[in-house]
Amino acid sequence: MKVAVIGTGYVGLTTAVSLAMNGHQVIGIDLVEAKIVKLRQGISPIYEPGLEEALKQVLENGTLAFSTKLQEAADADVFFVCVGTPEAADGTADLRYLYSAVAAIEQMHQASPKRRVVVVKSTVPVGTGDKVAELLSGCRELSVASNPEFLREGSALYDALAPSRIVIGAGEPETREVMEELYKGVDAPRVVTTRANAELIKYASNAFLATRISFMNELARLSAALGTDIVTIAHGMGLDSRIGPEFLRAGVGYGGSCFPKDTIALLQLAAQNGISLGILEQVRKVNATQPVWFLQQLQPFVPDCRGKRIAVLGLAFKPDTDDIREAPSLAVLQALEEKGAAVFAYDPIATDAVRQKFPNVTYTKTAEEAVQGAHAALLITEWKECVQLDWEQVYQKMAQPVLLDGRNAWPAKIVKEAGFRYVGVGKS
Numbered sequence: 170m171k172v173a174v175i176g177t178g179y180v181g182l183t184t185a186v187s188l189a190m191n192g193h194q195v196i197g198i199d200l201v202e203a204k205i206v207k208l209r210q211g212i213s214p215i216y217e218p219g220l221e222e223a224l225k226q227v228l229e230n231g232t233l234a235f236s237t238k239l240q241e242a243a244d245a246d247v248f249f250v251c252v253g254t255p256e257a258a259d260g261t262a263d264l265r266y267l268y269s270a271v272a273a274i275e276q277m278h279q280a281s282p283k284r285r286v287v288v289v290k291s292t293v294p295v296g297t298g299d300k301v302a303e304l305l306s307g308c309r310e311l312s313v314a315s316n317p318e319f320l321r322e323g324s325a326l327y328d329a330l331a332p333s334r335i336v337i338g339a340g341e342p343e344t345r346e347v348m349e350e351l352y353k354g355v356d357a358p359r360v361v362t363t364r365a366n367a368e369l370i371k372y373a374s375n376a377f378l379a380t381r382i383s384f385m386n387e388l389a390r391l392s393a394a395l396g397t398d399i400v401t402i403a404h405g406m407g408l409d410s411r412i413g414p415e416f417l418r419a420g421v422g423y424g425g426s427c428f429p430k431d432t433i434a435l436l437q438l439a440a441q442n443g444i445s446l447g448i449l450e451q452v453r454k455v456n457a458t459q460p461v462w463f464l465q466q467l468q469p470f471v472p473d474c475r476g477k478r479i480a481v482l483g484l485a486f487k488p489d490t491d492d493i494r495e496a497p498s499l500a501v502l503q504a505l506e507e508k509g510a511a512v513f514a515y516d517p518i519a520t521d522a523v524r525q526k527f528p529n530v531t532y533t534k535t536a537e538e539a540v541q542g543a544h545a546a547l548l549i550t551e552w553k554e555c556v557q558l559d560w561e562q563v564y565q566k567m568a569q570p571v572l573l574d575g576r577n578a579w580p581a582k583i584v585k586e587a588g589f590r591y592v593g594v595g596k597s
């Protein structure tokens with residue numbers, strides 16, 4: 170099929186590449202000219218292992234092209250809308266990019282009408298797909314589907330090629346058929362339902378995953394007080410097939426472009442409908458206080474941070490991405506600066522973006538350099554470059570051998586035997 174993908178961020182780019190790899194003829198559209206120029210050269214604006222190679226391959230095959238002009242996609246049968254839906258000042262989803270993309274589709278369609286399906290892939294509040302359909306109701310032969318995306322950054326292309334499920338929200342049988350044709354050959358369970366149900370499945374999934382994390386983070390605080398081991402507890406819980414092992418890792422808090430914004434957007438949607446989602450409110454509170462709780466563990470080892478060198482290892486909101494949106498590292502850096510610490514930070518990829526926000530932090534080229542002379546080292550993102558260290562060397566370099574493991578990823582037994590004072594999250 171001929172497919173246009175509007176927006177070439179994480180979701181748009183991986184959607185475009187995966188559809189092209191699956192044999193469709195795809196054109197990616199973005200307003201940002203510089204992005205399109207790079208994409209045409211096979212340069213990905215997003216860091217993810219393997220993504221650039223795949224991009225180059227489909228460009229060479231001629232199954233993927235890019236443009237800033239929607240008119241160049243006029244012969245497409247399907248238009249995926251993958252633009253950002255960021256958090257507005259009041260916490261609701263800001264839909265201005267979505268509506269401007271819809272207006273552009275309407276204009277193009279009226280100039281050259283034909284059978285087309287508009288697919289909303291962006292995460293949008295319940296009712297948005299219906300609103301889009303209403304806005305486009307004057308366009309004959311045009312129908313609207315909701316098709317939320319569940320990919321994870323860092324493994325976005327893999328997730329797009331092998332999704333956990335394909336959720337299709339569409340009323341008319343013809344629209345559903347087009348969607349089925351589009352995903353023909355993709356081996357994943359289908360949920361074919363209304364647009365509103367599809368939209369809520371997306372928010373509910375993210376909110377539930379965030380809930381699991383905050384539940385474990387709060388439990389980790391209790392575990393620390395009791396002297397128990399949250400990693401063993403999570404393992405024991407996860408073996409129950411009704412619970413499952415995923416998303417039970419306690420840490421310094423969740424970040425990223427979606428959990429924070431989607432949980433607040435869901436709370437606002439509920440409030441607009443007179444419903445209070447108390448559990449979700451608490452999930453956000455636990456997450457906001459988790460970096461603060463984590464840093465309190467430093468107190469016995471570094472009672473006064475003023476002038477003390479503190480190493481922060483990992484800045485991206487998770488490994489294998491350069492994304493720092495809502496990363497817990499930002500809250501940690503802020504708090505350490507307020508305490509007067511001399512912060513030395515390392516990240517394999519995400520340093521440039523953080524430097525703009527925290528110019529007074531010293532950014533090093535390796536983890537070993539960051540720990541030099543440090544009174545404590547903090548693990549914030551479990552990059553392998555930050556986890557697999559030569560502990561003897563680290564011990565020699567540090568002014569005081571104190572490790573605060575914000576991801577429970579350092580080898581506790583080994584480092585303790587090497588002489589370090591080690592504290593994890595809900596585990597000592």
Ligand SMILES: NC(=O)C1=CN([C@@H]2O[C@H](COP(=O)(O)OP(=O)(O)OC[C@H]3O[C@@H](n4cnc5c(N)ncnc54)[C@H](O)[C@@H]3O)[C@@H](O)[C@H]2O)C=CC1
Nearest residue numbers: 176177178179180199200252253254266270291292318322
């Ligand atoms: N980042 C992620 O891992 C996931 C994101 N989502 C959802 O997908 C949507 C997109 O997310 P990202 O890809 O992260 O966003 P992003 O902000 O990284 O990228 C959006 C892109 O759309 C472009 N754009 C905006 N308006 C446009 C228009 N009218 N015409 C053409 N291009 C336009 C922007 O220039 C930008 O390149 C959001 O609703 C997000 O919640 C869903 C699942 C995963």
Ligand SMILES: O=C(O)[C@H]1O[C@H](OP(=O)(O)OP(=O)(O)OC[C@H]2O[C@@H](n3ccc(=O)[nH]c3=O)[C@H](O)[C@@H]2O)[C@H](O)[C@@H](O)[C@@H]1O
Nearest residue numbers: 318319320321322416417418420422423424425427486487
């Ligand atoms: O809507 C979205 O944008 C996406 O949001 C998340 O994906 P992503 O934000 O890329 O990353 P995750 O792997 O979910 O991690 C999010 C945060 O939770 C943290 N996390 C994750 C798992 C865990 O057990 N503990 C934990 O603290 C991570 O460190 C990270 O900061 C969801 O996993 C995707 O399914 C969804 O499509």
